[in-house]
Amino acid sequence: xxxxxxxxxxxxxxxxxxxxxxxxxxxxxxxxxxxxxxxxxxxxxxxxxxxxxxxxxxxxxxxxxxxxxxxxxxxxxxxxxxxxxxxxxxxxxxxxxxxxxxxxxxxxxxxxxxxxxxxxxxxxxxxxxxxxxxxxxxxxxxxxxxxxxxxxxxxxxxxxxxxxxxxxxxxxxxxxxxxxxxxxxxxxxxxxxxxxxxxxxxxxxxxxxxxxxxxxxxxxxxxxxxxxxxxxxxxxxxxxxxxxxxxxxxxxxxxxxxxxxxxxxxxxxxxxxxxxxxxxxxxxxxxxxxxxxxxxxx
Numbered sequence: 001x002x003x004x005x006x007x008x009x010x011x012x013x014x015x016x017x018x019x020x021x022x023x024x025x026x027x028x029x030x031x032x033x034x035x036x037x038x039x040x041x042x043x044x045x046x047x048x049x050x051x052x053x054x055x056x057x058x059x060x061x062x063x064x065x066x067x068x069x070x071x072x073x074x075x076x077x078x079x080x081x082x083x084x085x086x087x088x089x090x091x092x093x094x095x096x097x098x099x100x101x102x103x104x105x106x107x108x109x110x111x112x113x114x115x116x117x118x119x120x121x122x123x124x125x126x127x128x129x130x131x132x133x134x135x136x137x138x139x140x141x142x143x144x145x146x147x148x149x150x151x152x153x154x155x156x157x158x159x160x161x162x163x164x165x166x167x168x169x170x171x172x173x174x175x176x177x178x179x180x181x182x183x184x185x186x187x188x189x190x191x192x193x194x195x196x197x198x199x200x201x202x203x204x205x206x207x208x209x210x211x212x213x214x215x216x217x218x219x220x221x222x223x224x225x226x227x228x229x230x231x232x233x234x235x236x237x238x239x240x241x242x243x244x245x246x247x248x249x250x251x252x253x254x255x256x257x258x259x260x261x262x263x264x265x266x267x268x269x270x271x272x273x274x275x276x277x278x279x280x281x282x283x284x285x286x287x288x289x290x291x292x293x294x295x296x297x298x
Contacts, residue, residue, distance in 0.1 A: 005145060005147075006105065006106045006145045006147060007153045008150070009153065013072070014070055015098075016067070018066020018067065019093045020091050025086075025087065025092045029086055031046050031176065033191045041121070044058075044123040044124045045060065053172055053174060054176060056078075059124075068101070070131065072165065072166045074166070102135070102138065106131075107127075111143075113142045117134045125184060128157060158242065161283075162184060163213045164241075165179075178209065183287070213252055215282055222239060222249060222251050222275060229271070229272050230272070231269070231271075237254050237256055238253070253277070255279070257289060261290060
């Protein structure tokens with residue numbers, strides 16, 4: 001019986017980072033606690049600018065001798081170059097594995113896919129299923145999983161309101177809190193310093209995050225990602241990716257919670273390119289709608 005689905009994610013590439021000092025090197029640069037990656041079998045995180053904005057987001061899987069970073073294929077060369085600049089004299093190897101590796105997603109089943117290679121539950125959200133990195137020439141036939149398309153996977157991911165850089169938000173434009181990375185396991189607030197850490201910690205401890213990724217649904221198909229979300233003609237956010245399936249139509253919106261709340265309280269329609277939207281917080285969200293006293297925060 002095949003209850004699950006799987007798809008190769010051809011728009012994803014891989015970078016291997018290994019060597020005797022790889023864990024320490026990465027611990028001082030990325031948002032992820034690298035010790036937790038080893039114990040959990042996977043990690044989610046980002047490389048930030050010094051100003052705290054997301055330059056790259058990725059999933060990390062431990063592998064022999066180091067770690068495999070699963071990230072947008074179009075950004076692999078830039079990521080490799082930037083990490084090489086940070087390396088200095090560290091005993092670390094940084095290699096593009098995109099031509100030899102293939103990234104797969106498995107979802108819709110609780111059964112761990114029986115495959116050879118790095119595979120782990122998606123570290124962002126259990127409902128996303130599993131992530132695997134296999135040889136590019138591997139034959140994939142897994143009991144309990146049927147082949148599906150990349151579009152099917154992204155419809156599933158979007159339906160769970162899990163944002164992905166390059167699809168739901170622009171790299172270099174969003175803080176981690178803007179895209180719910182704090183609630184999706186992408187930030188560790190107990191580890192030491194890393195690039196952009198001061199800004200991120202300040203937003204966490206002061207509670208100043210006001211832009212958030214939320215679920216939007218509609219009776220009609222949604223306009224393209226990047227379309228403005230408005231209330232009474234005034235911008236309150238931007239539309240991310242969307243889905244149009246038998247179960248309904250919806251997507252991800254990056255909105256100012258205070259402005260959206262004010263519009264909803266006043267009965268003002270929220271729209272994207274004229275399409276009416278219903279807004280709800282993701283089920284995994286620890287954040288809530290701001291109170292009236294909070295609306296003036298940045």
